[in-house]
Amino acid sequence: MYELNALEAKSLFQKGKKMTEMLIDKIEPVTTAGLQQTPGIETYVPAGGQPVLHCENIEKVYGSRGNITRALDGISFNVNKGEYVAIMGASGSGKTTLLNCISSIDRVTSGHIYVAGRDITNLRSKQLSQFRRDDLGFIFQDSNILDTLTAYENIALALTIKKVPHREIEMRVAAVAEHLSITDTLKKFPYQLSGGQKQRVAAARAIITNPSLVLADEPTGALDSKSAKMLLESFDMLNKNLLATILMVTHDSFAASYTKRVIFIQDGKIFTELVRGDQSRKEFFNRIIEVVSFLGGENNDVL
Ligand SMILES: Nc1ncnc2c1ncn2[C@@H]1O[C@H](COP(=O)(O)OP(=O)(O)O)[C@@H](O)[C@H]1O
Numbered sequence: 230m231y232e233l234n235a236l237e238a239k240s241l242f243q244k245g246k247k248m249t250e251m252l253i254d255k256i257e258p259v260t261t262a263g264l265q266q267t268p269g270i271e272t273y274v275p276a277g278g279q280p281v282l283h284c285e286n287i288e289k290v291y292g293s294r295g296n297i298t299r300a301l302d303g304i305s306f307n308v309n310k311g312e313y314v315a316i317m318g319a320s321g322s323g324k325t326t327l328l329n330c331i332s333s334i335d336r337v338t339s340g341h342i343y344v345a346g347r348d349i350t351n352l353r354s355k356q357l358s359q360f361r362r363d364d365l366g367f368i369f370q371d372s373n374i375l376d377t378l379t380a381y382e383n384i385a386l387a388l389t390i391k392k393v394p395h396r397e398i399e400m401r402v403a404a405v406a407e408h409l410s411i412t413d414t415l416k417k418f419p420y421q422l423s424g425g426q427k428q429r430v431a432a433a434r435a436i437i438t439n440p441s442l443v444l445a446d447e448p449t450g451a452l453d454s455k456s457a458k459m460l461l462e463s464f465d466m467l468n469k470n471l472l473a474t475i476l477m478v479t480h481d482s483f484a485a486s487y488t489k490r491v492i493f494i495q496d497g498k499i500f501t502e503l504v505r506g507d508q509s510r511k512e513f514f515n516r517i518i519e520v521v522s523f524l525g526g527e528n529n530d531v532l
């Protein structure tokens with residue numbers, strides 16, 4: 230985490246709309262320096278750059294002899310800094326297991342997961358909670374924001390806990406809220422917000438700490454189509470303007486079509502991946518539903 234001194238804070242404040250971009254410039258680059266000296270923590274440094282997330286042949290087996298489910302069966306992929314990636318797959322294909330392993334809620338049976346260069350599969354509990362707090366942002370299907378706090382307090386909470394100076398918290402919340410068009414809702418309590426507004430508050434909360442990786446599990450699952458569209462546009466904005474690296478699990482081809490790359494999983498293995506490239510969202514959507522129907526799911530329903 231960076232610390233602004235009073236002078237820097239003042240000049241950032243005066244620069245108004247440029248503020249967010251300047252804050253981004255202050256974000257520490259993803260680095261493995263230091264980690265290599267920490268005993269017991271393996272560091273993965275790929276040639277020619279560093280992915281924010283590197284999954285290496287991960288397996289997850291549930292149950293014991295005679296009654297085994299191989300939920301993840303040798304999954305390897307990278308997500309690079311600034312990418313926006315969707316994971317799709319039929320019900321039971323392993324999406325939630327994969328996300329839970331990446332977020333360290335669940336442990337892999339074998340393989341390694343590196344986030345910002347650090348192997349998280351062998352961290353102890355104190356390091357794990359630190360990892361979740363510092364490196365990850367979460368957005369769930371149900372926004373999970375706290376009913377007794379205002380939108381502002383919900384977004385600010387992680388920074389308050391870290392004892393970030395009030396003035397800086399105010400600036401950062403204001404900047405993120407403006408990007409997500411929720412400035413007017415900051416003084417409101419969750420019961421005064423629509424489902425879509427709550428999800429955007431949750432998105433602001435996830436991004437406010439400048440995490441290495443934002444993980445979203447079916448974030449549009451409980452929203453009507455108009456709110457879903459607004460949330461997806463917000464994610465797009467977080468990715469483009471705030472340079473957030475986002476990995477989203479979704480069963481929804483429409484939601485996936487907002488991302489830049491879709492990884493399809495089937496029976497715990499990577500089936501294929503689609504890269505959007507220069508295509509429009511609509512063209513990408515059409516390619517996604519082709520794969521979805523090939524996999525035997527019905528769009529927006531079974532998958
Ligand atoms: N805690 C668990 N114990 C046993 N089997 C599980 C557990 N969690 C998931 N599974 C099994 O692992 C497979 C993948 O599940 P899951 O990751 O939830 O799939 P998805 O999220 O794609 O629907 C399924 O066959 C599921 O039944």
Ligand SMILES: [Mg+2]
Pocket residue numbers: 324325326
């Ligand atoms: Mg699931």
